[in-house]
Amino acid sequence: MILHGYWRSGAAYRVRIALALKGIAYEQVTHDLRTDAQASDAYRALNPQGLVPALEADGDVLTQSPAILEWLEERYPSPALLPEAATDRTVVRAMAATVACDIHPLNNLRVVQALQRDFGLDAAAVQAWMARWMGDGFAALEVMIARHGRGFAFGDTPTIADCCLVPQVYSAERFAVDLTPYPQLMAAVDRARALPAFQAAHPDRQPDAG
Amino acid sequence: MILHGYWRSGAAYRVRIALALKGIAYEQVTHDLRTDAQASDAYRALNPQGLVPALEADGDVLTQSPAILEWLEERYPSPALLPEAATDRTVVRAMAATVACDIHPLNNLRVVQALQRDFGLDAAAVQAWMARWMGDGFAALEVMIARHGRGFAFGDTPTIADCCLVPQVYSAERFAVDLTPYPQLMAAVDRARALPAFQAAHPDRQPDAG
Known part of the structure; x- marks a missing residue:
């Protein structure tokens, strides 16, 4: 699994926490938010918004941290990060x-x-x-x-x-x-x-x- | 079910669409966004943010349209508004x-x-x-x-x-x-x-x- 992020991105930070809570190993690729590097053509081919985070997993590129958190919960249900009711x-x-x-x-x-x-x-x-x-x-x-x-x-x-x-x-x-x-x-x-x-x-x- | 909303609120509009697609009957209470009426103490007791929409359902008050859409999908799964995979x-x-x-x-x-x-x-x-x-x-x-x-x-x-x-x-x-x-x-x-x-x-x- 590869997380495209940036150390100070709040949205990438959310995903890092969920990955750590679920004990999932991953690599990181950094995109410096201060220099528009995340909006390179190569990165936009992965993520049309050119924002971080994006998560490469199971052969797909997942974007938008709320959607990634839901995916992690569905794919790796334990420990649960959503209650049952x-x-x-x-x-x-x-x-x-x-x-x-x-x-x-x-x-x-x-x-x-x-x-x-x-x-x-x-x-x-x-x-x-x-x-x-x-x-x-x-x-x-x-x-x-x-x-x-x-x-x-x-x-x-x-x-x-x-x-x-x-x-x-x-x-x-x-x-x-x-x-x-x-x-x-x-x-x-x-x-x-x-x-x-x-x-x-x-x-x-x-x-x-x- | 009671939807607290406002005709021009984009977030309330999202929930109205989902309710209509799922064929769920509901009443509406309007909160005029132009006059801070939605932030009355009575409404803030229901929804601490004082924003619309909020959905009264099953004896609870649900807030935040993305959360309400997920709740509708879990509680009324047909017709599905999320794919299976x-x-x-x-x-x-x-x-x-x-x-x-x-x-x-x-x-x-x-x-x-x-x-x-x-x-x-x-x-x-x-x-x-x-x-x-x-x-x-x-x-x-x-x-x-x-x-x-x-x-x-x-x-x-x-x-x-x-x-x-x-x-x-x-x-x-x-x-x-x-x-x-x-x-x-x-x-x-x-x-x-x-x-x-x-x-x-x-x-x-x-x-x-x-």
């Missing part, structure tokens, strides 16, 4: 989507670069933009985790919600977003970050870390 | 995520309002911003649909990819985004829009359409 699965997926659809897309590198280049936003304005969307999303996740978490974001074992949440908090800390209003969320994140699988997936531990 | 399911989910994670989040009402209010973007700048992200995503989807579509976005029956794509094209047409570079995508969209279920879910056909 239909409603519980939906809660976990909703937590993951809060990160993947409502927080991360507004704060990732290509969007921040566009804000800086097209509208001349300075560092302070970019930080305020990021803090705004992270704050909205984290506030909702704090309520959901208080309702459904028992150690982890949902229940007492890691799920795809933790796979998405830990990378988003990594980004929040990097950009100095205040996390003190979210104690339940941070307790779940700290619990997850103590696990070897989450540690192995950390950006600083990747071969392309700079 | 694991890789095929991943392709469909990747198409859906291209809309739900990479296009829609950058163009929805709360983000456009923030760009206008915080950075003073005028109508032309907003239109250029929207066209940029829709163009990036549609270009990738055009390649994916050319590879995998046989009438619909994937294969020869509707999937959750079409549930996400049709509302995004509705938005693109509303904001005058050029769609001529995406003939395969538009052929799939036109095929889907000809179906009664897609027609019943159209914004203009909803009770709160203004």
Whole structure:
């Protein structure tokens, strides 16, 4: 299995965590997000979006981290990263989507670069933009985790919600977003970050870390 | 079943399509996105994010359209909106995520309002911003649909990819985004829009359409 990623990509980080939790061995190919290298013609032939991550597995190229997480769960069901009951699965997926659809897309590198280049936003304005969307999303996740978490974001074992949440908090800390209003969320994140699988997936531990 | 939505919400539109394709009866409660009504305390008690859609079903409140689509598929498996083979399911989910994670989040009402209010973007700048992200995503989807579509976005029956794509094209047409570079995508969209279920879910056909 080959993971096309980048050490600081939050979406690639999610997939690294899931691979580590499931104990799947893989190789990494890095695509430097700062230089558009991921959008080379060769890479676009694999992944038409030219984004990371993409996972080469079983002779296919899988794209989009939410889809890859679902594939990993279907193909390697143990340990499970989704609960069994239909409603519980939906809660976990909703937590993951809060990160993947409502927080991360507004704060990732290509969007921040566009804000800086097209509208001349300075560092302070970019930080305020990021803090705004992270704050909205984290506030909702704090309520959901208080309702459904028992150690982890949902229940007492890691799920795809933790796979998405830990990378988003990594980004929040990097950009100095205040996390003190979210104690339940941070307790779940700290619990997850103590696990070897989450540690192995950390950006600083990747071969392309700079 | 009660769908909390808004006629022009692209995310609620996705869920209406899936409900209609599966022949599920439901009531609608509208939350006017232009006036923050969806963020009332009463609604936030149901959905901590205060966004639409939310689906009240089986005594629970389900949130986040990608999670709701997966729940509908698990709870009402026929007609299937995901293919059977694991890789095929991943392709469909990747198409859906291209809309739900990479296009829609950058163009929805709360983000456009923030760009206008915080950075003073005028109508032309907003239109250029929207066209940029829709163009990036549609270009990738055009390649994916050319590879995998046989009438619909994937294969020869509707999937959750079409549930996400049709509302995004509705938005693109509303904001005058050029769609001529995406003939395969538009052929799939036109095929889907000809179906009664897609027609019943159209914004203009909803009770709160203004």
